[in-house]
Amino acid sequence: MINKISTENFxxxxxxxxxxxxxxxxxxxxxxxxxxxxxxxxxxxxxYAITLISGNEGILSVSGNxxxxxxxxxxxxKPDVQWEWYSVSELQMGYVCAFNHEFIDLSLKTQxxxxxxxxxxxxxxxxxxxxxQTFYLKTLFDNIIREAQSDYMKxxxxxxxxIHIIIHEALKVNPQIQSSxxxxxxERICSLFNDLLDQQYKIDLPNQTIxxxxxxxxxxxxxxxxxxxxxxxxxxxxxxxxALIADRTAREAKSLLLSTHWDISQIAYCLGxxxxxxxxxxxxxxxxxxxxxxxSRNSYSHN
Numbered sequence: 180m181i182n183k184i185s186t187e188n189f190x191x192x193x194x195x196x197x198x199x200x201x202x203x204x205x206x207x208x209x210x211x212x213x214x215x216x217x218x219x220x221x222x223x224x225x226x227y228a229i230t231l232i233s234g235n236e237g238i239l240s241v242s243g244n245x246x247x248x249x250x251x252x253x254x255x256x257k258p259d260v261q262w263e264w265y266s267v268s269e270l271q272m273g274y275v276c277a278f279n280h281e282f283i284d285l286s287l288k289t290q291x292x293x294x295x296x297x298x299x300x301x302x303x304x305x306x307x308x309x310x311x312q313t314f315y316l317k318t319l320f321d322n323i324i325r326e327a328q329s330d331y332m333k334x335x336x337x338x339x340x341x342i343h344i345i346i347h348e349a350l351k352v353n354p355q356i357q358s359s360x361x362x363x364x365x366e367r368i369c370s371l372f373n374d375l376l377d378q379q380y381k382i383d384l385p386n387q388t389i390x391x392x393x394x395x396x397x398x399x400x401x402x403x404x405x406x407x408x409x410x411x412x413x414x415x416x417x418x419x420x421x422a423l424i425a426d427r428t429a430r431e432a433k434s435l436l437l438s439t440h441w442d443i444s445q446i447a448y449c450l451g452x453x454x455x456x457x458x459x460x461x462x463x464x465x466x467x468x469x470x471x472x473x474x475s476r477n478s479y480s481h482n
Contacts, residue, residue, distance in 0.1 A: 203338055205276035205324045226277040229345060230254040231316050236267040239305065246305060251313040253349055255304040274320035276327075276342075280430045281437075282335065306349050316348060368411045371401055376423070380431045385445040392451045394420035429465040432458075436474045443470050 232252050239246045239254070258280075308316070323341050326334050375397055379389045391397055397420060398405035409419045416423065428450050435446045447458035462470045 202282040202335060203276070203278040203327055205274065205320065205327050207320070207324065208273045208275060226258060226279055227283070228254075228256040228275065228277040229342070230256075230273060230275050231313070231320060232273040233313055233317070234272055238267070248305065251308050251310065253306045253308050253316065253345070255349070274317070274324075276320065276323055278338075278342075281434060282339070304349070306352055308348075308352060312348060312352075316345065319344060365411050365415050368401065368403065368408065369415050372397060372408070372412065372420075372423075375400055376427055380427060382431065382435065382449050385439075385441045385449060388449050389451045392424075394424070397424075425461075425465070429462070432462055432470065433466065433473065436470055437477050443474075446470070 230253070232248065232254065234251065236249045239248050319341060323338060326337050326341070331337070375391060379391050382389075391400065394408060395405050398408045401408065405420070409421075412423060413419045418426070432446060432450055435441060435449065436443070439446075441449075443458070444455050447455050450458070452458035452461070459469050462473070466473060468476075
């Protein structure tokens with residue numbers, strides 16, 4: 180019997196009671212947890228994800244490339260990677276933790292977790308691990324789940340430390356299963372586009388500003404027609420170039436609002452808005468509140 184779990188069937192499987200946090204979530208997968216698939220509070224392709232699969236057998240399909248998986252494996256995934264898991268084993272055992280850009284951006288500006296090789300653009304890293312490592316990681320994931328559900332004010336700092344430990348455990352072994360490689364033009368374009376996007380939004384100073392602002396700018400850099408770029412991204416990622424740029428701009432706007440003391444006008448300038456009013460409208464469209472209210476709510480919650 181083959182059970183299929185993917186980003187596409189997420190809404191019908193999601194149990195709302197699982198969701199407790201905006202930035203980070205984790206839970207255990209097992210026979211008694213049949214209502215909880217390999218998916219969390221948002222569509223998985225919008226999240227960073229680390230999955231521990233124990234004693235299972237199946238096929239991991241990443242952007243159309245099928246990778247056989249058997250035994251104990253640790254999987255690292257980056258946002259904007261479409262994936263499906265086909266389980267051959269009737270019993271599914273393991274853990275999932277997933278986190279968004281805010282979990283990284285708010286306090287890891289100098290230690291970019293996202294820059295770890297496990298989260299390279301367009302790749303999925305799968306490590307075969309020993310029974311001893313699996314036992315240790317299970318204990319670690321149990322601690323992660325307990326911490327994620329706690330009310331401790333600094334729990335995200337602890338959770339980030341746990342993520343670093345998991346990464347170091349993976350560094351102790353070589354990838355037994357090769358990373359999902361860029362094997363066709365669609366994946367190549369998606370990877371290069373994501374790389375360009377990442378480069379644009381490494382903003383550390385209030386006088387920095389992005390240089391690529393519209394789909395045509397990205398198409399020019401990639402030396403392809405803008406229509407081809409739109410079609411490729413839409414097919415692979417489900418959104419066109421404009422939508423992907425807007426999503427990334429919105430995430431960076433929120434991150435800069437909450438992690439810096441820069442004036443809102445400075446943030447607008449960094450993100451390529453010539454007029455503050457345009458930035459305010461853009462932000463409200465994405466978050467339903469103006470940027471000043473977003474910042475004041477966050478300041479109030481920390482007082």
